[in-house]
Amino acid sequence: MQLEISRPGDIRIATQTFGEKRNPSVLLVMGAMASMLWWPDDFCQALAEKGLHVVRYDNRDTGLSTKYPPGKPTYAFGDMVDDAVAVLDGHEVGKAHVVGMSMGGMLAQMLALRYPARIASLSTISTSPVGIDTSKLPGMTAAYQAHSATGGDVDWSNRAQVIEFMIEDSRMLASTAHPFDAARLRGFVSRDYDRAGGLASATNHFMLVDGTANESIRDLSAPLLVIHGTADPIFPVEHGKALASAVPGSRLVEVSGGGHELHREDWPIMIDAIAEHVRTAVEA
Secondary structure (H helix, E strand, O other): OEEEEEEOOOEEEEEEEEOOOOOOEEEEEOOOOOOHHHOOHHHHHHHHOOOOEEEEEOOOOOOOOOOOOOOOOOOOHHHHHHHHHHHHHHOOOOOEEEEEEOHHHHHHHHHHHHOHHHEEEEEEEOOOOOOOOOOOOOOOOHHHHHHHHHHHHOOOOOHHHHHHHHHHHHHHHOOOOOOOOHHHHHHHHHHHHHHHOOOOHHHHHHHOOOOOOOOOHHHOOOOEEEEEEOOOOOOOHHHHHHHHHHOOOOEEEEEOOOOOOOOHHHHHHHHHHHHHHHHHHHHO
8 A cells, every 4th residue: 555644844755565564564664765665565465464464665855755945954862753643644543663774773772762652673674773882893895995985976867877876885885795786776766766757856955964862772661682794884784793792682684795785685584583573572
């Protein structure tokens, strides 16, 4: 089911669900520049087949949700957290199991800290802990930093140039354990670009104020699952370990050779871990 959520200020958030509404609800929160399509249809369906009601949505400035002029976002991370709450409200979900990836993992942590009554469990993928000192953890790899810097030379109004950059970006983020399928990525990125009408506004995500200074993941009350690839070039696996260590009773699942992505061959590990985490939280 597809549903557009309206928020004050003429803000529209595009959403989609999979599975039966009577089942435990799982809210998927994606990362920077990524629409809800980056939670692939088959991934969502596989979660639904585990007996879950899956909700995904386009963050602001992605997909079919409200967009702002490139370089001029008038919102902050906190507004995106409130968008997630609005999505839950729009689907009449009182309490959800939240799964966040990358920047979406940080948003999911903030959501769990600010709205604990709405969160039944928290799962993060390829992210970094909120509100604790990460300065001594390994940073982004030099190779990815060099690649990321070339994004400033991209003409984000040029479809062909943007698609080529996004394919190379995905290659840089990819698993070291599985082959990279450039042809499949080209089709996917082209679909994402055309659906959104371009990706220029999505670059606004890199200009946002994070707003996490007064919050710490150590205060999390919901059960936590941390999934992290051992070859993640943006947030090395030490970030996942630090996140899991900050919350007593949390579970860490390391994906061997996993990059900063949802590689299809790693889905069974991820989906089984999420489904088990939800099941354990429901039964607690």
